[in-house]
Amino acid sequence: xRLGQARPLALTKGIPSPRRNLALTKPIPDPRxxxxxxxxxxxxxxxxxTVSRVLRNRGDVSAPTxxxxxxxxxxxxxxxxKIAGALASQRVNLVGVxxxxxxxxxxxxxMTGISAVLDGTGLQPVVGVTNYxxxxxxxxxxxxxxxxxxxxxxxxxxxxxxxxxxLARAGIPIVExxxxxxxxINHAVGISHRRAGRQMAEAILAAGYRRIAFLGTQMPNDHRxxxxxxxxxxxxxxxxxxxxxxxxxxxxxxxxxxxxxxxAVLARSPDVDFLYYSNDMIxxxxxxxxxxxxxxxxxxxxxxxxxxxxxxxxxxxxLASMDACRLEIGRRAAQLIADAPAEAQVTELFPTLQAGxxxxx
Amino acid sequence: xRLGQARPLALTKGIPSPRRNLALTKPIPDPRxxxxxxxxxxxxxxxxxTVSRVLRNRGDVSAPTxxxxxxxxxxxxxxxxKIAGALASQRVNLVGVxxxxxxxxxxxxxMTGISAVLDGTGLQPVVGVTNYxxxxxxxxxxxxxxxxxxxxxxxxxxxxxxxxxxLARAGIPIVExxxxxxxxINHAVGISHRRAGRQMAEAILAAGYRRIAFLGTQMPNDHRxxxxxxxxxxxxxxxxxxxxxxxxxxxxxxxxxxxxxxxAVLARSPDVDFLYYSNDMIxxxxxxxxxxxxxxxxxxxxxxxxxxxxxxxxxxxxLASMDACRLEIGRRAAQLIADAPAEAQVTELFPTLQAGxxxxx
DNA sequence: ATGAAAGCGCTAACAA
DNA sequence: TTGTTAGCGCTTTCAT
Numbered sequence: 001x002r003l004g005q006a007r008p009l010a011l012t013k014g015i016p017s018p019r020r021n022l023a024l025t026k027p028i029p030d031p032r033x034x035x036x037x038x039x040x041x042x043x044x045x046x047x048x049x050t051v052s053r054v055l056r057n058r059g060d061v062s063a064p065t066x067x068x069x070x071x072x073x074x075x076x077x078x079x080x081x082k083i084a085g086a087l088a089s090q091r092v093n094l095v096g097v098x099x100x101x102x103x104x105x106x107x108x109x110x111m112t113g114i115s116a117v118l119d120g121t122g123l124q125p126v127v128g129v130t131n132y133x134x135x136x137x138x139x140x141x142x143x144x145x146x147x148x149x150x151x152x153x154x155x156x157x158x159x160x161x162x163x164x165x166x167l168a169r170a171g172i173p174i175v176e177x178x179x180x181x182x183x184x185i186n187h188a189v190g191i192s193h194r195r196a197g198r199q200m201a202e203a204i205l206a207a208g209y210r211r212i213a214f215l216g217t218q219m220p221n222d223h224r225x226x227x228x229x230x231x232x233x234x235x236x237x238x239x240x241x242x243x244x245x246x247x248x249x250x251x252x253x254x255x256x257x258x259x260x261x262x263x264a265v266l267a268r269s270p271d272v273d274f275l276y277y278s279n280d281m282i283x284x285x286x287x288x289x290x291x292x293x294x295x296x297x298x299x300x301x302x303x304x305x306x307x308x309x310x311x312x313x314x315x316x317x318x319l320a321s322m323d324a325c326r327l328e329i330g331r332r333a334a335q336l337i338a339d340a341p342a343e344a345q346v347t348e349l350f351p352t353l354q355a356g357x358x359x360x361x
Numbered sequence: 362x363r364l365g366q367a368r369p370l371a372l373t374k375g376i377p378s379p380r381r382n383l384a385l386t387k388p389i390p391d392p393r394x395x396x397x398x399x400x401x402x403x404x405x406x407x408x409x410x411t412v413s414r415v416l417r418n419r420g421d422v423s424a425p426t427x428x429x430x431x432x433x434x435x436x437x438x439x440x441x442x443k444i445a446g447a448l449a450s451q452r453v454n455l456v457g458v459x460x461x462x463x464x465x466x467x468x469x470x471x472m473t474g475i476s477a478v479l480d481g482t483g484l485q486p487v488v489g490v491t492n493y494x495x496x497x498x499x500x501x502x503x504x505x506x507x508x509x510x511x512x513x514x515x516x517x518x519x520x521x522x523x524x525x526x527x528l529a530r531a532g533i534p535i536v537e538x539x540x541x542x543x544x545x546i547n548h549a550v551g552i553s554h555r556r557a558g559r560q561m562a563e564a565i566l567a568a569g570y571r572r573i574a575f576l577g578t579q580m581p582n583d584h585r586x587x588x589x590x591x592x593x594x595x596x597x598x599x600x601x602x603x604x605x606x607x608x609x610x611x612x613x614x615x616x617x618x619x620x621x622x623x624x625a626v627l628a629r630s631p632d633v634d635f636l637y638y639s640n641d642m643i644x645x646x647x648x649x650x651x652x653x654x655x656x657x658x659x660x661x662x663x664x665x666x667x668x669x670x671x672x673x674x675x676x677x678x679x680l681a682s683m684d685a686c687r688l689e690i691g692r693r694a695a696q697l698i699a700d701a702p703a704e705a706q707v708t709e710l711f712p713t714l715q716a717g718x719x720x721x722x
Numbered sequence: 723a724t725g726a727a728a729g730c731g732c733t734a735a736c737a738a
Numbered sequence: 739t740t741g742t743t744a745g746c747g748c749t750t751t752c753a754t
Contacts, residue, residue: 034509034531034532036747036748037747037748038747046724047724047725047726048725048747048748049724049725049726049749050723050724050725052748052749053723053724053749056749058749059723059724060723060724061723061724062723062724065723065724077526077527077530079503079506079507079527079531080507080747080748081507081509081746081747081748082504082507082508082509082748083444083447083448083453083508083509083746083747083748084448084730084746084747084748084749085747085748085749086444086730086748087444087445087448087729087730087731087732087746087747087748087749088729088730088747088748088749088750089730089748089749089750090730090749090750092444102463102468102469102472103466103469103470103473105464107463108463108464109464111463111490112464115490124504126487126488127487127488129472129476142440143443143485145440146440146441146442146443147443147444148395148442148443148444165438166438166440169438170440171395253671253672253673253674253675254672254675255672255673255674255675255676256674256675257675258675259675281672285675288675288676288677292677310614311614311615311616311642312614312616313614313616313617314614314615314616314617314618314619314620314646314649315616315649316649316653397731397732398731398732399731407740408740408741408742409731409732409733409741410732410733410740410741410742411739411740411741413732413733414733414739414740417733419733420739420740421739421740422739422740423739423740426739426740441731441732442730442731442732443732444730444731444732445730445731445732445733445746446731446732446733447732447746448730448731448732448733448745448746448747448748449731449732449733449734449745449746450732450733450734450746451733451734451746
């Protein structure tokens, strides 16, 4: 006789299911029920506690017991419930990674660096994308923190006040990456974009270019591009120079936009002798335009971008650029999460300027 | 602003902390303690249950009570604990997305489609990357399932037996994407790569090319590229033709590799009149090589790739390609997770062939 | 080496 | 409209 017969199935839709296990009610074995430790325990005849120990390689368990458990777990196809485990142990092996975009070429490489280091630690990265929108970033951060990750890695130093506050009081290591020109919440790993802009300007001036134009994508929230431009103009000013033209575009294929922007600038300011781009993709488009137009690169006109995008190796000329240390940034950030040093650390990396074939030298 | 010490995993390391709240022991108010519903409850003078209702916009709560609660939560900076919530409610708003690579250009676009649809549903994508390694895929799937997501989206139809078994018995909607040439676990959304290869071959033959070479990246686990090639050769065979040469490469910048491979093939088989590439990036490299070498494209030699990569718009010529319907695949897959239809569905999409400027016509 | 009991922070179900 | 109670599935602690 089964008292259980009268009890509604847990999975039966529409019938209110009591949550408690009534003492006299054997749970009806549902073939589609998600397996629990208890199932493995019953199948192997070992207590739940010992099963748990085996599955986590914790504590001392005799070899035969271990075998029984592992076989039962395998046979059943048991997948542990990390939600319950995390709640009980107060420990979550997740690291939140918040980045503005995946199509940017830059961030996949940062991810590679992060994964490379985390792989050895049992920590797992979880990616969130903000599309360069501060309010979206705030909600991504909120969602992530609500899973109580072991650490957070976030691109940039600019966030909403609420986001900063949440991160600051989360009680976990926070690493802001890519940029160090600002005030970090906790740790920071990156380069000085201001300095990078300055260095590029100095190199361009040193090569003798004087009529310099800037071409950038219109990204109100790309603070790093802004800082590079600020540093660039600062260095020009110091040399008594200033930009002779500037052009902004948004949307679409970067390569194509680069061509169009470049054509527009050259039409408007035929006497420019250098084109400084906010990133390599539009720079590459500009380079293709200049070559197609038969301009003398880098003799009469020079070009430079930013990022050192390897993807573009293979173009007719190698665009001058600066490596943003993406891989290393990812590695160091992950290492900080893994080590969780007590003291906040700011790690500045130093990009190298690659003159390529588009700055005369 | 800076954080102090990262919170130790167990709040008080070294001091054996009793887990139970002994009736007479007031918990010591730790300023760095992670906030709970109880804290908000105490701060607002409202029961935990009602606080919970307010924070989830559930059930009827009077306006004044709601206000009190929201203000207390905001003032404290409370971030809910989704781990506990998920365990109690048996519901997790996460969707696992398992893809081979982020640098492939293809997958970010799939992600865009997925996000666009999920954004309206309260579900959140969580990305896992496998680097085209089956065992890595298996472990990524295992990790994800252990968080009990509401659904899984996985690139490809080929998985380890263990991975298939886990997915099949997870009791959640599973969508295998990109490819429909095979046996889906549950739902599938994608194109027939076999057919895509066939179509491209037919178009090439129709344009009169006869001495055709294949150039691909060496990726033992890129099953979709393999299927395209199989379909391609099948169509050649049907027309009494076969590949006159083939070349494989691995690693490095795709653009550069494309150039090198192309140079190698042309040196070895100077009489080829068509180069069929396994993807657009190496195809673009090949195109740049051909143009630099002064070859007559598409008159004497034609080229084609695969994917319809928009990024490459802006090259001197538009490479012939086929759109892989990435955005739409992402959208449909997400919709299937959101709708969770009882019946397994296979959705075939049909890529369009873009002849571009590199097939004569 | 193994087991029993309590409870992690929240929410479903029920009661008031 | 609000509160009370009993778990969700696991791990910590402590006992054996």
